[in-house]
Amino acid sequence: MKMNHNLYQLLLGITWKKLAIATPLLLVVPIATATAELEIAQTTPNANVSSGQNVIVAGQETDYTLGAGDQIRLDIFQVDEYSGEYPVNVDGTISLPLVGAVNVEGLTLKQTEEAVSKQYSVYLKRPIVNAGLVAPRPLKIGVSGEVDNPGAYEFQLTPTTPDFPTVTDMIEQAGGITTLADVRNVQVNRTIQGRTTTFTSDLWSLLNNGQLSQDISLRDGDTIFLPTVEEINLAELERLSEASFGLQVDEPISVAVVGEIYSPGSLVVQPDQLATNNNQNNNGPKRDSLPPRLTQAIELAGGIKPTADVRAVEVRRETWDGKKKVMTVNLWDLFQSADADKDVILQEGDEITVSKAVALSDAELQQQAEFGRLSRDITVNVVGEVANPGAIQVKPNTPLNQAILAAGGFDKSRANQGEVELVRLNLDGTVEKREIDVDLASGANDENNPILKENDVVVVGRSGLAATSDAFRPAAAPLGILRLIFGF
Known part of the structure; x- marks a missing residue:
C-alpha cells in the first residue's frame, strides 16, 4: 500500500511535512500539515440559478471531498498505535481507536484532520494529525443534455489511471456531443456540504486556443449538462467533428427524406470512410471517417425533382428535451459557393423536407424580366471541362458561346465539345435544365x-474518354450538387 500512498499524495498535491525534532507530546504546537493543490473557489451569485447555488468559472475547482468507499490514512504524531489506514463506511464515518466513529462525509483532507484532531484532543494534548488519500472510491458522474448517450457513468481511479476524469473524458465516454450542443456553456454541477456550485466550461476555447483550464477536473457526484445551442454554426460543426469529445461519425445513421424527392422515405446514411494513409504523418486530429451529410441523403433518396424549391430545404432535428430545431438550407447557394461547410452534417433521426416551389404570379414574372433588363453586369457560372471554370461577370444579353470563351474555352483534351447543359434557377426556386448542341460559330x-x-450555370461535360478514366465522387464539387438535383 506504500506505492498507493505515495501515488495519491501526488494525485491530490498533498504535502507531508516531516518534523526533524522529537518533541514531547504535551509540548507540541499544532500546525497545518496537509495542503491541497486546488483551493476552494470564491463564488459569485448567478441570477439564473436558484438560491443556495453558486456559479464558478472554469479553473476554480475544489478540493477532493471524502465519501463512502474512500480509503484514507491517518498519522497521529507520536501515537503510532492510533495511526493507520481506515475505510470510509457507507454512513460516511470512519471508526477510530478510542474515539469511535467520526463523520467525514463531504470533508476535505484538511477538514478531516481538524475533525479527528478535535476528537482526540479529549485524550491527547494538542494532537497533530496528517490525513492522506490511499484509494479513492469509484466516481459516479452524470452526463445529460446534448450528448449521444446521456446517463450515469462510473470511473475508477487506480495506480495506472491516477488522474481524475475531466469534462471531455466523460463526454467522450457518453458518445460525444450532438450537433446541437452549446460547447461554450457546458455546465458542471457539484454539491459541497449541501451547497450546489455550478462551473461553466468553454470547450470551444479549449479546442481552438488550448485553454486546458476549461477542461474541468471532476469529482464524485458531479453532473455535466450540455445545453442546446441557440443557432447552429455549420462551419463550427466541421471543427467539432474532429475533436475527441466531438461528433462521433463512425456509425451509420437513420434519417427521413420527404417532399419533392424521387424516392421519399426512411433511409440509412453511411459515413464516408477515409483511406488509412490520409491521417498519417500529421499532428492534427485523427479520424477514420467523414460525417454523413445532407447531399448524401438526397442522393440516396433519388435526387430532387425539378418542381422543388432548392433554396429552402429544411432539416428538422430533435433536441435533448424533445423539441425541434429547423435549419433551412439553400442548395443553390451551396452549389454556387462550393463550400462544404454549408453541406449540413446529419445526425440520427433528422427529418429532411424538400418543399414544392410556389407558382409565381404574372406580376412576379414581369418583375423578374424587368430586373434582368436593369442589371448592368450579370454573374454566370461555367463549370466542368473548360480552361478556367468558375463564376464570371458578363454583360446582359451575353449568349452562351461568349460565356464559354470568357472561361477560356473548352479543355480540348477532356471536354465534350458537341453538347453542353444550361441550368437556370427560376425566381420561384425551381431549377430547369436544357441540353444544347453548342456551335461556337453560331450567332445568338x-x-x-x-x-x-x-446566375445561369453552363455545364461542360467530359468526353467519353475522360469519363472512363476519371473516378468521380458525387457531391465532391459543384457538379456533384447538380447531379443530386437532376440525377445526371
Whole structure:
C-alpha cells in the first residue's frame, strides 16, 4: 500500500511535512500539515440559478471531498498505535481507536484532520494529525443534455489511471456531443456540504486556443449538462467533428427524406470512410471517417425533382428535451459557393423536407424580366471541362458561346465539345435544365446559343474518354450538387 500512498499524495498535491525534532507530546504546537493543490473557489451569485447555488468559472475547482468507499490514512504524531489506514463506511464515518466513529462525509483532507484532531484532543494534548488519500472510491458522474448517450457513468481511479476524469473524458465516454450542443456553456454541477456550485466550461476555447483550464477536473457526484445551442454554426460543426469529445461519425445513421424527392422515405446514411494513409504523418486530429451529410441523403433518396424549391430545404432535428430545431438550407447557394461547410452534417433521426416551389404570379414574372433588363453586369457560372471554370461577370444579353470563351474555352483534351447543359434557377426556386448542341460559330439564337441570365450555370461535360478514366465522387464539387438535383 506504500506505492498507493505515495501515488495519491501526488494525485491530490498533498504535502507531508516531516518534523526533524522529537518533541514531547504535551509540548507540541499544532500546525497545518496537509495542503491541497486546488483551493476552494470564491463564488459569485448567478441570477439564473436558484438560491443556495453558486456559479464558478472554469479553473476554480475544489478540493477532493471524502465519501463512502474512500480509503484514507491517518498519522497521529507520536501515537503510532492510533495511526493507520481506515475505510470510509457507507454512513460516511470512519471508526477510530478510542474515539469511535467520526463523520467525514463531504470533508476535505484538511477538514478531516481538524475533525479527528478535535476528537482526540479529549485524550491527547494538542494532537497533530496528517490525513492522506490511499484509494479513492469509484466516481459516479452524470452526463445529460446534448450528448449521444446521456446517463450515469462510473470511473475508477487506480495506480495506472491516477488522474481524475475531466469534462471531455466523460463526454467522450457518453458518445460525444450532438450537433446541437452549446460547447461554450457546458455546465458542471457539484454539491459541497449541501451547497450546489455550478462551473461553466468553454470547450470551444479549449479546442481552438488550448485553454486546458476549461477542461474541468471532476469529482464524485458531479453532473455535466450540455445545453442546446441557440443557432447552429455549420462551419463550427466541421471543427467539432474532429475533436475527441466531438461528433462521433463512425456509425451509420437513420434519417427521413420527404417532399419533392424521387424516392421519399426512411433511409440509412453511411459515413464516408477515409483511406488509412490520409491521417498519417500529421499532428492534427485523427479520424477514420467523414460525417454523413445532407447531399448524401438526397442522393440516396433519388435526387430532387425539378418542381422543388432548392433554396429552402429544411432539416428538422430533435433536441435533448424533445423539441425541434429547423435549419433551412439553400442548395443553390451551396452549389454556387462550393463550400462544404454549408453541406449540413446529419445526425440520427433528422427529418429532411424538400418543399414544392410556389407558382409565381404574372406580376412576379414581369418583375423578374424587368430586373434582368436593369442589371448592368450579370454573374454566370461555367463549370466542368473548360480552361478556367468558375463564376464570371458578363454583360446582359451575353449568349452562351461568349460565356464559354470568357472561361477560356473548352479543355480540348477532356471536354465534350458537341453538347453542353444550361441550368437556370427560376425566381420561384425551381431549377430547369436544357441540353444544347453548342456551335461556337453560331450567332445568338434560342436553340443552340441562348441569351444567358443572372446566375445561369453552363455545364461542360467530359468526353467519353475522360469519363472512363476519371473516378468521380458525387457531391465532391459543384457538379456533384447538380447531379443530386437532376440525377445526371
